[in-house]
Amino acid sequence: MEKLKLEIRLLFGSEIDSADACIERMISLLKTKSGIESAHLSVSPTGQPGTVCIHFDPAVVSASEVRDAALKSGASLDATYVHLLRTGQAMHARRASAIEANLGRVGGVLEAVVSPDGTIRLEFDRRQTDEATIDQLLRSWTKGTEELKQHSHSSGANTTDHRSQDEMGHDHAHGGVFGEKTELIFAILCGILLLIGWLIETFTNLNEWIPLGLYISAYAFGGYYTVAEAFAKILAGKFEIDFLMIVAAAGAGALGAWAEGALLLFLFSIGHALEGYAMGRAKRAIEALSELAPKTARVRRNGTEQEIAVDDLIVGDIVIIKPDERVPADGFVIAGESSINQAPITGESVPVDKRPVDDIDAAASDSDSLPPEHRAFAGTINQSGSLEVQVTKLTSENTLARVLTMVSEAETRVSPTQKFTKQFERYFVPTVIAGVVLLLFAPLVLEEKFSQSFYRAMAVLVASSPCALAIATPSAVLSGVARAARGGILIKGGGPLESLGSLDAIAFDKTGTLTEGEPKVTDIRTAEGIDESELLRIVVAVEDLSKHPLAKAVVRDGKRRLRDREPRSLAEIPVATDLKSITGRGIQATVGGEVVHIGKDDLFNEVDGPKVPDSVREIVESLEENGRTTMIVRRGDRYLGVVGLMDTPREASKRTIARLRELGIKRMIMISGDNQKVADAVAKEVGLDEARGDLMPADKVNEIKRLQSEGGVAMVGDGVNDAPAMASASVGIAMGAAGSDVALETADVALMADNLDHLPLAIGLSRATRRIIRQNLWISLGMVVFLVPATILGLNIGPAVALHEGSTLVVVFNALRLLAYRE
Known part of the structure; x- marks a missing residue:
């Protein structure tokens, strides 16, 4: 039996995520060919991610035939499946759920995930639909979704759409006559009409049709968006929270309790609007990253200096950066000495001194291996002297652009708790409806009027709606990822964020991680x-x-x-x-x-x-x-x-290990290819529990798997040589990811700075996020547990709605505390 390894990028003609569904599709196609025993995703010993390993019988099929089959499979999928990433205005979780449900109904859409921050990730089969159709539907549903990134297997590249907001639509996710504030204004109008109607009804003797007309108008303004969302979900075959609220409000109106029904819609709609505002805050924390890079660059071409748009920069251009200016592109210093504030990208608090490279040609041929004193990243700030930097990456491919894209993609990676809450809602809402129907038959066993039973049933309907549950996890994940990005840490979604917060064991590579990496x-x-x-x-x-x-x-x-x-x-x-x-x-x-x-x-x-x-x-x-x-x-x-x-230990290693122990990490291990005595010496100096030396790359993977079986472990390395072990860990953490494509692609968590001091922030933030998610779940479920029996025993709709919507806002603002997290 022989094996052949092929790079995914070679097979698909584009750089795709190793977790892409098309990888599994290709593997399935390969297994159908005679002579191919198995195929699986693999990582090369050098750490290069995204290779497909194919095991075949050379007596049945040759290596060249296997390669041809793989290329044909990749090309076939390349021409069939398209992946899109769109981003727009932040929205509340229920609106995101409605759009997600609608996308799932579109013929040809294979996967769709919509985040409350406005990010939409989807995959579709181009044989059944096309990008123009998808975009048209998104515009009609969101009224403000602009393209951040297109990932199409057939394109072979990532492209950015530079259309203006006016071309794409600039309204709020709910749009309307008042722009992005329409929903909030509608909610306020609902409240004003409700208040006026109640005052007229209570303190005057005017015709009863006047307050009734005001209440109905309040219904119209307060229920406009709720009805729209409920209708969209019903068309998708989903009966969720919005539907319960509409039924309850309609029931109150049917009983003549128009004021209470209008109050329900007012509180529900104002809660929606405030929730959207809160999620927008977290969204803006991420968008602030995109504003770091300057719009123009001073470049020297043909012996003359000129100012051009950063998008027009090409690899090899020489850009000139004056003091207090931002660096326009990734590159290396060829002239001048200065210090650069890299905090916006790497989170480093102290500016990094920069000096020219000794050999420009050698630096250009292998820029990724240059030490920090020569490298410059887009979005960082030059401090004292003028610098000349040779560009090594296009604007769409530089570190800042990749971080922005990955942070946006992270918002669409559903965490385990989010999966749980979605499953819970799927069964809980129909159960609530069934329970409410049963309550309608209470007059058969109790001596009360049907109107009383109906009113109680509507109150239970409101109390049972898990609104806070729907937003509990997304709001915390969004805030956690945004806070991490601001601190120079890239966390790829809710899954790694939650997993990292639950682990109490960490394995470290030695060279370049615990040590300086400069023997x-x-x-x-x-x-x-x-x-x-x-x-x-x-x-x-x-x-x-x-x-x-x-x-x-x-x-x-x-x-x-x-x-x-x-x-x-x-x-x-x-x-x-x-x-x-x-x-x-x-x-x-x-x-x-x-x-x-x-x-x-x-x-x-x-x-x-x-x-x-x-x-x-x-x-x-x-x-x-x-x-x-x-x-x-x-x-x-x-x-x-x-x-x-x-190779001497880093100064930060000892204090980082001590800080991690304070955070509750109980077991810390070093795995190294170095001999056991050297490993023991370094481990003892930095304060680790144990060291495993003399490990081959395969041995490191086996060691991580063994630790995994004992309860899970995070693996910290440089993201290159340690990629196989990192891929086997519960969470892979790469250091020094700024400028390293391999580290950014392979790690679940990427520390942008080559500095262990940032690891406690990542661990502490993950634990805080997990803690807040648990708090939010207790608040949301606890309120339901309290309100359901309370409404059955006679609590009115008004107080029930106030407590219900209050818990939703408490959950959201509790999650926003993560934006202010400090280690």
């Missing part, structure tokens, strides 16, 4: 009869072919030692070729016709040639006792010696 060569120990210069030249020649962090450290420090020892020896560094990586063990290359091996002692038990001599092994053991990472070097059959490196 230094501390020891050069030669074997007997070997000159140090020979060892250094061979090591530098071979490691110069690798991009591994340890290899870069060896080349940097090795050249410095050679320069200090004998400057001309730098010119004597030989040429190495044929680099091969031996996963988790080391590397090999050819120098002067001889094979050179560099790596752990385990490597030399697997390759041909003499085993490690006792004298060299003693050197290794001595260095490892002192917390060094070691590399044994062998050229041909000769052992040249050992290189010792040390």
Whole structure:
């Protein structure tokens, strides 16, 4: 049995989410081909996400045939399914539910999720409908949905619509003659008409038709949007909260209790309007991110400076940023020195010093691996001196744009609690209706008039409506995600937000996470009869072919030692070729016709040639006792010696671990590919409970799975080398995600700054969000539990409505407290 791995992007011609439903569709298609045993989503050892691993029998089908089948499957799906993301004005949860229900009824729509913040994510089959039809329906339902992003498999790219608000429609989600305030104004008019009618009825002897006319007018204004939403849901086959309110109001009118019915609609509609306002606050916290980047950029082209729109910037442009100006695009510094306030993107409180790169061409070829002192991100603020930055990403692809898109997508990722509440409502509302019908038959067993039973039934109908429950979780998730984004933390939806808040175990990668990730060569120990210069030249020649962090450290420090020892020896560094990586063990290359091996002692038990001599092994053991990472070097059959490196723990590691313990994290573990002694030394220094060393990439995954089976674990890494382990954890947390496409795509939670200090904020905010969700559920369900028996025992509709709508507002404003969360 052989296997073949293909990148999703190669198969679909576009960069899609690894969780996309089309991945499962393609896997199902592949399994139908003879000779293909299985196919599954996988992650490569290098951490590249989004690959499909296909296991096949080479005796039945060839690798090229498997590849062709995969490409054809991808192309077929590419031409069939379209994914859209739209964003518009914030709305209340019941309105979002109505739009979601309507979208679900459209032929060809396979999935639709509508968030109260106005974000709409949907997938449709282009054989049954098209984008123009979808957009037309959305405009008719929302009156103000503008396009943020289009993701179509066939497009091969992400595009942004730059149409103006006037072209797209600029009204509130409820629109109307008064624009975005129409619903609020209608609710106020309902209240005014109700008050005037009640005053006339109570204190004057005017014709009874006058107050009745005012009450009916109050019904019209207060029930306008509620009826519209209830009707939309009924057409979709859903009987929800709005329907219950309309029935109760109609019942009150039928009994002649017009004032109480109008009061019900007034409180319900004013609650709607205030809820929409509150959700709008959370929405604006996210929209503020989009305003960070400037609209224009000062660019040098053909030797002259000119000001152009940031959307017209291309990769390779040189932009000039004066003091106190915002950086217009992602790139690296080529001239000037300054400090940049990166707080808007990474949440770092202290400005980061910037200086030019040494080699512009080398930086342009691998900009993602540049250290922080060279990189600049769109939306950050230049402080003191002027800078010249070479653009590395288009406006639609830069870090800020990706964060905005992912935050918006996060709002449509339904959390476990939201799923529960939707299921609860699905069964609860019909149960309420059935109970109310039974109450109508109370005169058969009680000595009371039908009008009394009917009134009681309507009061129970109001009391039983789970309005607060509908908004309890979405409001908390929206506020939590918005607050996290403001702090330089990207949380991809309610699922990771809730999961992270419930975990009490965290696993950390060592290199680059708990440590600086910039190891230094501390020891050069030669074997007997070997000159140090020979060892250094061979090591530098071979490691110069690798991009591994340890290899870069060896080349940097090795050249410095050679320069200090004998400057001309730098010119004597030989040429190495044929680099091969031996996963988790080391590397090999050819120098002067001889094979050179560099790596752990385990490597030399697997390759041909003499085993490690006792004298060299003693050197290794001595260095490892002192917390060094070691590399044994062998050229041909000769052992040249050992290189010792040390990666010092980050300053933030110890205080972060201590803070996490205060937050209630009970178990913290380090998993590392380094030897056990080095792992133990670092773990002890930073205050971890335990360390697991000598782990291959597959071993890290197995370790995470084992921890998962013991109750769940979050995995913190850099999002690249740790991607397989992060994908196996309950929640994957990537550090230093700013500018890293891989980290942004693979992680459930992305810390934009390369700083562990932000981890406690993510954990604390997740726990606070989970706590508020629980509070909201208790408030919403508790009010229903209180009001139902109270109304059965005689509580009037008026007080029931006041308490009912009051609980809804309490739930929303309780969730908004998360926007002000401080660690």
